[in-house]
Amino acid sequence: DTEVTQTPKHLVMGMTNKKSLKCEQHMGHRAMYWYKQKAKKPPELMFVYSYEKLSINESVPSRFSPECPNSSLLNLHLHALQPEDSALYLCASSQDRGGVGNNQPQHFGDGTRLSIL
Amino acid sequence: GNSVTQMEGPVTLSEEAFLTINCTYTATGYPSLFWYVQYPGEGLQLLLKATKADDKGSNKGFEATYRKETTSFHLEKGSVQVSDSAVYFCALSSGGSQGNLIFGKGTKLSVKP
Numbered sequence: 001d002t003e004v005t006q007t008p009k010h011l012v013m014g015m016t017n018k019k020s021l022k023c024e025q026h027m028g029h030r031a032m033y034w035y036k037q038k039a040k041k042p043p044e045l046m047f048v049y050s051y052e053k054l055s056i057n058e059s060v061p062s063r064f065s066p067e068c069p070n071s072s073l074l075n076l077h078l079h080a081l082q083p084e085d086s087a088l089y090l091c092a093s094s095q096d097r098g099g100v101g102n103n104q105p106q107h108f109g110d111g112t113r114l115s116i117l
Numbered sequence: 118g119n120s121v122t123q124m125e126g127p128v129t130l131s132e133e134a135f136l137t138i139n140c141t142y143t144a145t146g147y148p149s150l151f152w153y154v155q156y157p158g159e160g161l162q163l164l165l166k167a168t169k170a171d172d173k174g175s176n177k178g179f180e181a182t183y184r185k186e187t188t189s190f191h192l193e194k195g196s197v198q199v200s201d202s203a204v205y206f207c208a209l210s211s212g213g214s215q216g217n218l219i220f221g222k223g224t225k226l227s228v229k230p
Contacts, residue, residue, distance in 0.1 A: 004160075006160075040223070040225075041222070041223070042206055042220035042221065042222055042223050043161065043218075043220060045217055045218070048217070056217070090160050090161065092161075104149075104210070105149075105151055105163045105166050105210075106163075106218055107163065108153075108160040108161040108162070108163075109160050110158075110159050110160040111159075111160045
């Protein structure tokens with residue numbers, strides 16, 4: 001069983017809809033991540049939160065809006081998505097990020113499979 | 118910049134065969150190295166890790182040794198099972214102010230009974 005919980009597991013939405021993806025972890029991790037994974041590709045980093053503050057935004061379009069309400073929760077708000085945004089969205093967490101010799105593994109959830117009609 | 122190169126798949130093996138998936142990396146400093154596994158319809162699971170040269174990570178019969186002289190972290194298993202069928206990702210953590218994972222392209226393994 002994964003210790004990072006993502007909901008919903010599947011989401012189908014139209015291009016004009018607004019929806020949110022949710023991620024929760026109770027491991028006391030202070031870094032949380034959103035990734036996008038297309039079929040047969042590795043995950044691509046979208047956002048990094050460290051101590052509830054956004055620290056990395058990998059040039060993600062503004063139709064994706066992350067939010068970290070507290071140290072256990074991470075949301076991804078979606079609005080006006082395009083068909084090419086259909087993918088598996090993965091959340092991950094780690095004890096911390098950065099630092100010399102960073103050896104903190106990231107723990108992933110099972111993802112939300114998003115389909116844009 | 119930092120990068121990870123792993124062997125192209127797919128790899129198809131018979132049950133109980135020996136598995137090697139090659140992974141080499143390019144990095145400045147002293148990265149940590151990881152193998153993740155992704156079963157169909159699931160997220161990524163950490164399979165094993167190594168944080169310094171000559172470290173050997175192991176889990177569920179899989180092993181990988183951090184070889185700084187050859188900048189490699191090859192994944193091996195002596196006897197694969199059908200349940201090992203999955204996609205395997207080699208990754209490095211660059212440390213510093215980023216702490217991001219850099220993934221290889223993934224290798225799909227299919228094990229036939």
